[in-house]
Amino acid sequence: MGLQTPWLIAVLAALLASRRCWLVMPALLVAGQAAAQDVERGEAIYRTWCQDCHGEDGKGDGPAADRMLPRPRDFVAARYQIRTTASGALPTDDDLMRVMGEGLPGTAMPGWPNLSDDEKRDVIAYIKSLSPFFERETPETLQRSVDPGGGPEAATAGREIFERLECDRCHGRLGRGDGSSAASLEDWRDLPIRATDLTEPWLFNGGMGADAIHTRFLTGLDGTPMPSNQDALEAGIVTEQDLWHLAHYVASLGPEREPDVEEVVRIERRETLPGGPDDEAWESVRAFYVPLIGQIVEAPRQFSPTVDGVWAQGVHNGSELALRIVWDDPSNSPDPEWQEWQDRIAATLYADEVEIPTDPLPDLLFLQFPSEVPEGRERPYFLMGDGRDPVYLWLWHSRRGAVEARAAGLGAAEALDSAGSGLAASAKWEAGQWRVVFRRPLATEEDGALGFAEGVPIPVAFFASDGSSGETGGRGAISSWYYVVLQPPTSRAAFVAPLIAMLVTGGLGMFAVRRAQRSVHSEGRG
Amino acid sequence: MFDKTRTWATVAVACLAWACGGGGDAGAGGEAPAVEEAAEAAPIIDPATAGTIAGVIAFKGEAAAPQAIDMSEEPDCADGYGSEGPLTQSVVVNDGRLANVFVYVKEGLDLTFPAPPDPVLLNQENCRYHPHIVGLQVDQPLQISNSDPLLHNINTQPSLNRGFNISQPQAGMETTRDFGVPEVMIPVKCDVHGWMRAYIGVLDHPYFAVSAADGSFSMPKLPPGGYVVEAWHELYGVQTMDVVVGEGETVEVSFTYDAGMAENAEVPLGEPLVLGH
Numbered sequence: 075m076g077l078q079t080p081w082l083i084a085v086l087a088a089l090l091a092s093r094r095c096w097l098v099m100p101a102l103l104v105a106g107q108a109a110a111q112d113v114e115r116g117e118a119i120y121r122t123w124c125q126d127c128h129g130e131d132g133k134g135d136g137p138a139a140d141r142m143l144p145r146p147r148d149f150v151a152a153r154y155q156i157r158t159t160a161s162g163a164l165p166t167d168d169d170l171m172r173v174m175g176e177g178l179p180g181t182a183m184p185g186w187p188n189l190s191d192d193e194k195r196d197v198i199a200y201i202k203s204l205s206p207f208f209e210r211e212t213p214e215t216l217q218r219s220v221d222p223g224g225g226p227e228a229a230t231a232g233r234e235i236f237e238r239l240e241c242d243r244c245h246g247r248l249g250r251g252d253g254s255s256a257a258s259l260e261d262w263r264d265l266p267i268r269a270t271d272l273t274e275p276w277l278f279n280g281g282m283g284a285d286a287i288h289t290r291f292l293t294g295l296d297g298t299p300m301p302s303n304q305d306a307l308e309a310g311i312v313t314e315q316d317l318w319h320l321a322h323y324v325a326s327l328g329p330e331r332e333p334d335v336e337e338v339v340r341i342e343r344r345e346t347l348p349g350g351p352d353d354e355a356w357e358s359v360r361a362f363y364v365p366l367i368g369q370i371v372e373a374p375r376q377f378s379p380t381v382d383g384v385w386a387q388g389v390h391n392g393s394e395l396a397l398r399i400v401w402d403d404p405s406n407s408p409d410p411e412w413q414e415w416q417d418r419i420a421a422t423l424y425a426d427e428v429e430i431p432t433d434p435l436p437d438l439l440f441l442q443f444p445s446e447v448p449e450g451r452e453r454p455y456f457l458m459g460d461g462r463d464p465v466y467l468w469l470w471h472s473r474r475g476a477v478e479a480r481a482a483g484l485g486a487a488e489a490l491d492s493a494g495s496g497l498a499a500s501a502k503w504e505a506g507q508w509r510v511v512f513r514r515p516l517a518t519e520e521d522g523a524l525g526f527a528e529g530v531p532i533p534v535a536f537f538a539s540d541g542s543s544g545e546t547g548g549r550g551a552i553s554s555w556y557y558v559v560l561q562p563p564t565s566r567a568a569f570v571a572p573l574i575a576m577l578v579t580g581g582l583g584m585f586a587v588r589r590a591q592r593s594v595h596s597e598g599r600g
Numbered sequence: 601m602f603d604k605t606r607t608w609a610t611v612a613v614a615c616l617a618w619a620c621g622g623g624g625d626a627g628a629g630g631e632a633p634a635v636e637e638a639a640e641a642a643p644i645i646d647p648a649t650a651g652t653i654a655g656v657i658a659f660k661g662e663a664a665a666p667q668a669i670d671m672s673e674e675p676d677c678a679d680g681y682g683s684e685g686p687l688t689q690s691v692v693v694n695d696g697r698l699a700n701v702f703v704y705v706k707e708g709l710d711l712t713f714p715a716p717p718d719p720v721l722l723n724q725e726n727c728r729y730h731p732h733i734v735g736l737q738v739d740q741p742l743q744i745s746n747s748d749p750l751l752h753n754i755n756t757q758p759s760l761n762r763g764f765n766i767s768q769p770q771a772g773m774e775t776t777r778d779f780g781v782p783e784v785m786i787p788v789k790c791d792v793h794g795w796m797r798a799y800i801g802v803l804d805h806p807y808f809a810v811s812a813a814d815g816s817f818s819m820p821k822l823p824p825g826g827y828v829v830e831a832w833h834e835l836y837g838v839q840t841m842d843v844v845v846g847e848g849e850t851v852e853v854s855f856t857y858d859a860g861m862a863e864n865a866e867v868p869l870g871e872p873l874v875l876g877h
Contacts, residue, residue: 151759162756162764207762210780239769240751243792254673258794262757294765299791301753301767305775312769 116200119193124201127182132204140424141377142182144267144298152205153262153297156280157213161294161302164213170198180270180277180382216292216304219314224284224322232323235316239306244269244299249327250506252404257415257542262297266418269299271402271506272324276332277382288321333363338531341388341560347396348389351502351509356398361385364536366551371457372484374428379551380404380540384439390516390560395526397512397558399439399536406503407472407541408434416542428547435541437472438550439510440487442535443524445480453533453555457484466524468497470510472541475499480522484548495523516560528562643711645821651845653829654818655852657701657811661859663693664835669795671727676749677793680726688795689732690835697815698857700733701833702785702801704808705819706840708827713805715739719776722788722798724752724768729788729798735808736800738782745774751792758786761802784832785869799834799869824849831855837865 120128127142129135132149139145147154156173157165165173174194177185186194202208222228236242244259246252249272261267275282280290294302306312312320339362348355365383368376384401405412413434420430442465444454452463458481459465467479467487476499481487495518501510516526526532534557539550666687671678678686692699719741723730727748736742744754746768754775755765761779763786768775779786779802790796801808809817824847830840836857845851 153763160764161766162762164762211762239767240792243751255792255794259791262763296763296765299753299755299765301755301765301791303767303769305766306769306773309773309775311773 112196112199113203115193116196116198116203119189119197120200123186123189124197128201132201140422141375143265143378143419143423144181144261145263145265146183148263149201149204151262151297152207155295155297157293157296158215158218158289159213159293160216160304161296164207164211166213166215167195167198169213170201171195174198176281178279179281180274180279182377218289218292219318221284221288221318221321222315224325228319228322229326230323231316232319232321232326235312235320236323239303239312239320241320245272246404246506248505248507249273249324250402250404252506256404257412259299260418261299265422266415267298268404271404273328273402274382275325275328282325282328282331284318284321284325287324288317291317291320335365336362338362338557338559339364339386339388339534341390341395341397341558343528343561343563344389344391347391347394347513348398348511350500351398351511353511356387359387359389359398361387361400362556364553364556366536366538366553369457369484369537369548369550369552372548374426374430374547374549376545376549376551378423379538379549380543380545381538381551384536384538384553386536386556386558388558388560390526390528392516392528392563394513394515395560397441398509399441399512400507400509401439401538402507403437403503403538403540404506405437405540405542406508407437409542410434412542416544419543423544430544430549431546432544435544435546436474437508437541438537438539438546439470439508440537441468441470441512442481442537443467444533445522445524447524447527447530447532455483456535456555457552458487458537459483464522466522468499468512468514470499470501470512472501472503472508475501476510476512478520478523490520490522494518495520526558526560528560531557531559534558642714645823647821649824649847650821651824651848652818652820652850653705653807653822653827653843653845653853654816654820654850655854656815657698657703657817657831657833658815658854658856659693659696659698659858660856663698663859664691664862666691671793671795674727674750674793677727686726686728689728690797692813694813694815697811697813698833698836699811699813699815701811701815701817701831701855701857702733702735702799702808703811703817703819703829703831703855704735704784704801704803705805705822706828706830708825709805709807709823711805711823713737715778716806717741719743721745722800723747724754724790724796727752727790727793727796729796731810732798733785733810734798734800735810736779736802737806738780738802738804739778741776741778742800743774743776744768746771752790752796753792754788755791756786756788756800758783761786784830785834787869797834801832829853832868833857833865834867834869835865836861837867 125136127136127146134146134148154165157169171194174186177183242253243255244253251269251271253269256269259267259269280286291303294300342359363383363385366381368379370377380403381401384399386399388397417432420432423430445464445466454463454465461482464480464482467481468476469479470476476497478490478494478497479487495514497514499510499512518525533555535555536553537550539545669686669688671686715737720734720736722734722742722744725747746752749771751769753765753767756763760781760783766775782802782804784801785799788798788800807819807822809819811817822845824845826844828840829843830838832838839855841853843851843853
């Protein structure tokens, strides 16, 4: 096996596993073997597309597997997650076809639009042939009742079931994966696994929506701690209706569809700025979603980061700017409750030149800006700039608050000398979520700091790391460049024109991150 | 590592057994075969000639002391223990005798035994499994019950049988499952309470025992013959012994474990796949 192979695959897994990219790849043709058995044709497809992750013998131990969490499926052990069958039973062919079509969102497992349905069936026949279980058993789809319908009342009733069934033990009170047992969860290989963040349903392995969620309750996700509730249903501890209410409640925890991504974060102008991280005034400020993916450009790389996205909101009043950044992170690092998790991550994930540290580490958030408002679409290198074009940073540390800094490359940040431009931050962690509010006067005299002017698109990029997963020194999750634009007081034209110009020339970079992120984010979400 | 050849061989044998009237698969919840089995005659063991293998499991040296379990998150459970609080059960040594060793006849039987209809119990009480080591026969019902007023999930992780993972969110809940293929041992865990562990041994015959608090065990009603007997401990590994049982004889057998064995013990169970690198 060539030395770079694991890299290639891992990078592929992290970046290219987007539907878009698979589509443009030349489709695999196994012509000339038309007379062969399904299984043989399937094996040829497997060798080309699957074995680098799933391994030569199908045991889930391909050359890049140790960069991934969760690891690729072991087809010999045949513990399948996305089924319509009872806990412990095998998946049906339809179940496997669904996974082949959609992939497992939130993990490295992509969908396969490049394969025809026949090719998918062949490769399914092959992976089934790897396990003796398929010869012994024929899977049967579980009987399911009809959805009595959703709505706010169903969701409210479902919340009570969520409490009664103690889903919070793993998923946390508000569903963000921060339950009291979350730090100790293991998959069947004894590797660390996250309890899914239920507020991000677009990353559910089995798809979003009450129907898919309801199926997961009945079947459980075999090979993971997520149990089946079929027996509780049969024992009368919950009713059919209860489980549908629960499904509607879980669905109500997140958006109905994957959030849109816009390249511009608009900063509203208001008379008064909202206050701290919990000020209700933030509720009326539009939030922009920015997806993040693992930093896999420079060592130490992170293929399975904790943070998969941030929500950005901003308000200014002509003299001062307030930005609130909100993201989910089940640990308030350094968090003794999660020490065990950090130790296990360090023992599990590929270290990439630098050992994954096990000492207590903070959570970090970096906002990168250029040091000066750029001409045109020029932007610094997205990994904290370089010697030629350094970046101006807002660097927030979960225990020390925010400082302004300057960086010319990853890991080369230096705090600004003086008091800087008057950046202040207040933060709150609650139930698996950070909410950080930054405030700064728009103008600055400070050398190396950036002045914010109204109506001018200013590049911004985000970097977040979770100390309790050993993320520090470049390990973490990063976005591509976005823009913040401060809304001017009167002339709309002055505001809109530069935006349009920018969008027309607009980078596709954002979409690449976005697309890759959907398939790749693999920190146990799933 | 996962020994594929062996697994396939075992499964092949198991399939044969199944085809010859075993039936039922763990996890899939198959109930139907029970009726057929009831019809199948148990082999007749002549009480006049049957013998017994009995003995003790001795322990030499300093045993790993039981560890305190932090149940502070679960006061309802913690209250169930005395002043010394809950302790781990993986090593229980009393006066040089080791408890919780699974002893069974590994080779030498060529009889087919139908599954007994009586269920074997696995109870969850005060956030611990009772018993810690369970033995049962292929297709024999395993009745899992929850005596705690809180959520447990029962996550079984076999490699030759199908594993299941089910929730029991309420006191009094009972679930019945079975396993279709012999397997020593199947780990059981609760993901809500990381300290909870039990092990299930599944055999296609009734000659197995779990060493008691005084280290003793006994396997009665064995037809005379030569057997391979194995002892399994979750930390100290396995030992085997050849035993010949004469007509009507009680053969005393004792296994000795010592503290050093923990170092390079081979502990066969659900054989989790060890990944490379």
